[in-house]
Amino acid sequence: RKEVEQDPGPFNVPEGATVAFNCTYSNSASQSFFWYRQDCRKEPKLLMSVYSSGNEDGRFTAQLNRASQYISLLIRDSKLSDSATYLCVVNNVEDSNYQLIWGAGTKLIIKP
Amino acid sequence: NAGVTQTPKFRILKIGQSMTLQCTQDMNHNYMYWYRQDPGMGLKLIYYSVGAGITDKGEVPNGYNVSRSTTEDFPLRLELAAPSQTSVYFCASSYRGSQPQHFGDGTRLSIL
Numbered sequence: 001r002k003e004v005e006q007d008p009g010p011f012n013v014p015e016g017a018t019v020a021f022n023c024t025y026s027n028s029a030s031q032s033f034f035w036y037r038q039d040c041r042k043e044p045k046l047l048m049s050v051y052s053s054g055n056e057d058g059r060f061t062a063q064l065n066r067a068s069q070y071i072s073l074l075i076r077d078s079k080l081s082d083s084a085t086y087l088c089v090v091n092n093v094e095d096s097n098y099q100l101i102w103g104a105g106t107k108l109i110i111k112p
Numbered sequence: 113n114a115g116v117t118q119t120p121k122f123r124i125l126k127i128g129q130s131m132t133l134q135c136t137q138d139m140n141h142n143y144m145y146w147y148r149q150d151p152g153m154g155l156k157l158i159y160y161s162v163g164a165g166i167t168d169k170g171e172v173p174n175g176y177n178v179s180r181s182t183t184e185d186f187p188l189r190l191e192l193a194a195p196s197q198t199s200v201y202f203c204a205s206s207y208r209g210s211q212p213q214h215f216g217d218g219t220r221l222s223i224l
Contacts, residue, residue: 034212043216043218099145099170
């Protein structure tokens with residue numbers, strides 16, 4: 001089983017729709033969780049951290065489900081500019097927190 | 113507000129040549145990382161460092177070497193370049209291993 005798994009997509013979504021991604025992780029002791037976005041041929045950029053109680057930043061909502069070991073990202077009122085690959089990231093607790101484990105990403109395409 | 117700076121941005125090498133990819137950060141981060149990303153794939157960790165004078169192997173270290181003589185700089189050395197090393201290379205840094213990583217713009221390297 002991969003340590004961090006994501007549906008690769010692509011998700012083709014009409015502009016204005018709501019879209020949700022899930023990401024599962026294998027280590028129940030993981031403590032730090034993040035969502036990054038990566039535009040084509042660009043570097044990954046932090047979208048938001050994921051907190052235990054869930055958190056929201058504008059149109060974006062992140063949630064953590066420790067019991068089922070997954071995190072989710074919800075995008076409301078999607079914009080054309082939301083088209084990107086979304087990366088799920090979890091810390092590697094077995095290696096003294098030196099590393100983050102990266103999912104392969106979910107590709108999102110917003111269509112007009 | 114330089115953040116993480118990588119040079120060069122593009123490079124073409126011949127098989128068997130060597131080169132050094134430069135990475136410097138001005139955020140006083142302790143942790144630094146080198147990743148490679150092949151087309152359509154996720155990030156793979158090559159090497160990382162938790163502080164000056166300390167480096168360790170990641171998932172795909174073969175064919176590469178690193179050094180960390182200062183907090184700011186973390187160069188990646190390719191010895192005897194091979195076509196399999198054609199990729200985009202990203203340098204990243206973070207204050208602690210469990211915190212979000214900040215990325216440079218990347219170096220696009222082709223080995224012909």
